[in-house]
Amino acid sequence: MAAIAAGGSIVLSIVVVLCLVGVLLASPLGILFAGGGSGPGSVSPSEAVAQINGELAERLEQMQVDADCDRLEITGAPPPWPEVLAVFAVRQSGSAESGSPAVLDAAQVEALRTVFWDMTKLTSEKKTVEHPASGSAVAWTEEVLSVTITPRTPDDMRVFYQFTAEQDQALDALLDNSELLASLAGDLTISSQAAKDLLAALPADLAPERRAVVQTACQLVGKVRYFWGGKSLKIGWDDRWGTLRQVTAAGSSTTGTYRPFGMDCSGFADWVFYNTSGGEYVIGHGGGAHAQHTYCTPISWDEALPGDLVFYPGDEHVGIVGGRDEAGDLLIVHCASSANNVVITGKSGFTSIGRPVYYSE
Structure with a gap:
């Protein structure tokens, strides 16, 4: 009840959805509507999402450095965060070491990070691009790293994580209400x-x-x-x-x-x-x-x-x-x-x- 009072209408809607699929509020799914918790080191889903988004950019930048390329080209995009959060929540509900359901702490953020990278495939190809002379500009060459980001779908992850029938049901319910999870990824509740x-x-x-x-x-x-x-x-x-x-x-x-x-x-x-x-x-x-x-x-x-x-x-x-x-x-x-x-x-x-x-x- 305290979590519901703290989170407002978004929290209440998510609780209703979870109840519909028979998931106990005491399960690790509760971390998505606990308002980020109030203990030391706890964070909100929106803070965790921002952190992992930044890590994706850092990894891409490091790939360019490692390949010793002049420029980076990106094709594709990572999976939508509502899908990542849904898969994460359902996976944690079946984990014996899921941690406290009341907070999104360092261990939970690490688990979320793992799901994100399991759902995000990066492939790269280094290529040489020749630029011909034009007007007063001389011809020049640059090395380009072309990176393709391929998202894995929630259906892919059902198989990858070997979800049970109950987990599949919970995932379906969360995906049917993805706008609620999108609200968590972009929550304006003051959590810091x-x-x-x-x-x-x-x-x-x-x-x-x-x-x-x-x-x-x-x-x-x-x-x-x-x-x-x-x-x-x-x-x-x-x-x-x-x-x-x-x-x-x-x-x-x-x-x-x-x-x-x-x-x-x-x-x-x-x-x-x-x-x-x-x-x-x-x-x-x-x-x-x-x-x-x-x-x-x-x-x-x-x-x-x-x-x-x-x-x-x-x-x-x-x-x-x-x-x-x-x-x-x-x-x-x-x-x-x-x-x-x-x-x-x-x-x-x-x-x-x-x-x-x-x-x-």
């Missing part, structure tokens, strides 16, 4: 303990619009990877997040590589204010971090309040003031390339602060 602690420490008299900005920012902590040039003006979870895409925006060392789609720092700030305002306000009005800075009033660090914006020198990076730690030092919520995710850190690196005109409009 650091984010929960930050919100709990917000001043009681904080203006509602500022509190809403910080709460919205915390929804993505640990769940959305950094992607150079990544933007999203969508209310709620963007289904493109986590899908493997090539970085096409110029100006980054990652340009041309394949990574899980996400957002850059200014894209994150835009998404937060866009969602907080119900789709009515874009903090940068279509620009990047510099444009966002121009729509702020300069303030001193002592005046900082949760929801204000902070910037690196030259507006190379932007973050949102989330609050203060026990020592009174500022905490910043931002999508950081160094962490490759939405994180909460101190203000190191940020040299200026501004108050968005959003709060006075």
Whole structure:
């Protein structure tokens, strides 16, 4: 009942589905609707999905390095996450060493990782591409690694894992309700303990619009990877997040590589204010971090309040003031390339602060 209360309608729907196929709520299937647990080291399904998506990109990058190729070409895509989660849950329900059903902990994440890679086949071929001379450009040659990603289907995994008749029945029920599992992979429930602690420490008299900005920012902590040039003006979870895409925006060392789609720092700030305002306000009005800075009033660090914006020198990076730690030092919520995710850190690196005109409009 506590898990149902914590997870809302998505949790309730999944519980109903599982009951229909006669699966006990105490089984390891419960890890999919336990809200990520609250113990040390527990994570939410959406955090685990983001982590494994990043590992796929890292493996592809390492394949290119090992093959000593100039460029990577990708064909195909990994299996949809609802299918992976369904197979994982059913496999764990038949495992004698499945771990605690109440949390998705390190052992469970490792089991999920195993299922993902069992369902994801990578094959590669190295080829030499000749580029003829054209105009003033001379002819040149490049080595290309062509990687094909072939997903294995849930039916493949029934055989591979030798599911019982009861497990087959449970898998059918989960696949028939794949939209519920998709909601888990893109859940906006605040699950990061650091984010929960930050919100709990917000001043009681904080203006509602500022509190809403910080709460919205915390929804993505640990769940959305950094992607150079990544933007999203969508209310709620963007289904493109986590899908493997090539970085096409110029100006980054990652340009041309394949990574899980996400957002850059200014894209994150835009998404937060866009969602907080119900789709009515874009903090940068279509620009990047510099444009966002121009729509702020300069303030001193002592005046900082949760929801204000902070910037690196030259507006190379932007973050949102989330609050203060026990020592009174500022905490910043931002999508950081160094962490490759939405994180909460101190203000190191940020040299200026501004108050968005959003709060006075």
